[in-house]
Amino acid sequence: MAEARFSVLSEEFDAAPERYFGWLRKHAPVHHEPAVDAYFVSRYRDVRRVLEDHEAFTTETLQQRAEPVMRGPVLAQMTGAEHTAKRKIVVRSFTGPALQDHVRTIRANAAELVTPFLPTGRIDLVNDFGKPFAVQVMLDVLGLDKEDRPRVAAWLAGVGEFITSVGLTDERRRHCLELAGELEAHLVPVIEQRRRHPGADLISTLCTAEFDGVAMTTRDVTALVVNVLVAAVEPADKTLGLLFRHLVDHPEQLAQVRRDPALLSAAVAETLRLTPPVRLVPRLAEHDTELSGTVVLAGATVFCMTGAANRDPEAFTAPDVFDLHRPDLGTARSFTAAAQHLAFGTGLHQCVGAAFARAEIETVAALLLPLLDRVRHSPGSRYRETGLYTRGPVALPLDFTPVHHGVPGHHGVSGHDGVPGQV
Known part of the structure; x- marks a missing residue:
């Protein structure tokens, strides 16, 4: 395969990118894609270097890739005192005592959404459960009305498409910007109301927080809310689907997790390593820099290929194998800044929601596994990623032994009296 003929934008690559990771790392570790005039970096050491050297490789590219639909600067664009202060506000909202409240919300929403499918013995874990679940949990965390879930999901799809598309047509760009504007119009009155009458939700926390002794503007809060929504919703349903796909495909490891629930953390960490839901992390080269023998020119966009880096044999033994007992991963550190895998990024702008992501996926999986007895792929279903x-x-259609007694301890979900969505 000649590099001139290879393209990460091709249908062949989209169908099975893992087939090309080894070739990329060996023959084109800094692959230039002429159609988008960007470099795609695939070796573990190069990806880690780009993500950790925030002076040579900045997040300025997000000014065009994210800010128009986020309606303002996002955390990853910020530096210095502003970044430290605002990151701390968000992190505090997803860790410690706040995280325990979120876990109750997560469990309640999961129970509510899965219950109707239990007697049928069949569920599409992505479309029936994962996608609505991811949006609904964040609406509860933010204190937004869950009745608006379909509209918020549609708006977020437009925001996500704008950020994650490597090439957008003018028509799709306009459509995404319209959806982002509708989401902003929906959020602004809520933000103004929470500023006057704060509650216990995340929007209220952002409205009442101060930076340099000054409260954040409505634009600042809107951008952070959209930032949190996209960062939390977009990967959640994907990670859950990928986790169950790996466990169903490896019944001996699924049986081990059932016998020892403490292994669930390792299963989630290995899922994130082998199949990270976020595959590209963009950066902008501030000056000419050499990576694996290729000079990346100043002003060029560099895409870090976390999927390829996480399968680099220089970083992991037998990297293409799903192994929840992997000794070179380190479950305890897999959700921290010391993580060996790069699913959450690394360095200054590592994902702020790692602890929340862990709690969310582990809580849902711990609830679902006892309910989905003899779980297997539905007959005739064809697994496909995109x-x-x-x-x-x-999609992930699964069959299991029907359950007629419902979720243990679940008696319905309350409204917003107390913790949103609490059982």
């Missing part, structure tokens, strides 16, 4: 920037299953 996505260049973010990637996950198109």
Whole structure:
């Protein structure tokens, strides 16, 4: 395969990118894609270097890729005191005591959504459950009305398409911007109301927080809310689907997790390593820099290929194998800044929601596994993944032993009296 004929934008690559990772790392570790005039970096050491050297490789590219639909600067664009302060506000909202409240919300929403499918013995874990679940949880965390889930999901799809598309037509760009504008119009009155009458939700927290002694503007809060929504919703349903796909495909490891629930963290960490839901992380080269023998020119966009880096044999033994007992991963550090895998990025702009992502997926999986007895792929279903920037299953139809007694301890979900969505 000649590099001139290879393209990460091709249908062949989209169908099975893992088939090309080894070739890329060996023959084109810094692959230039003429159609988008960008470099795609695939070796683990190069990806880690680009993500950690925030002076040579900045997040300025997000000014065009994210800010127009986020309606303002996002965390990854910020530096210095502003970045430290605002990141701390968001992190505090997803860790410690706040995280325990979120876990109750996560469990309640999961129970509510899965219950109707239990007597049928069949569920599409992506479309019936994962996608609505991911949006609904974040609406509860933000204190937004869950009745608006379909509209919010549609708006977020437009925002996500704008950010994650490597090439957008003018028509699709306009459509995405319109959807982002509708989401902003929906959020602004809520933000203004929470500023006057704050509650216990994340929007209220952002409205009442201060930076340099000054409260954040409505534009600042809107951008952070959209930032949190996209960052939390987009990968969640993909990670859940990928986790169950791997466990169903490896019944001996699924049986081990059932016997020892403490292994669930390792299963989630290995899922994130082998099949990270976010496959590309963009950066902008500030000056000419050499990576694996190729000079990346100043001003060029560099896409870090986390999927390829996480399968680099220089970083992991037998990297294409799903192994929840993998000794070179380190479950305890897999959700921290010391993670060996790069699913959450690394360096200054590592994902702020790693702890929340872990709690969310582990809580849902711990609830679902006892309910989905003898779980297997539905007969006739064909597994397929899609996505260049973010990637996950198109669907995951599963059959299991029907359950007629419902979710243990679940008696319905309350409204907004107390913790949103609490049982």
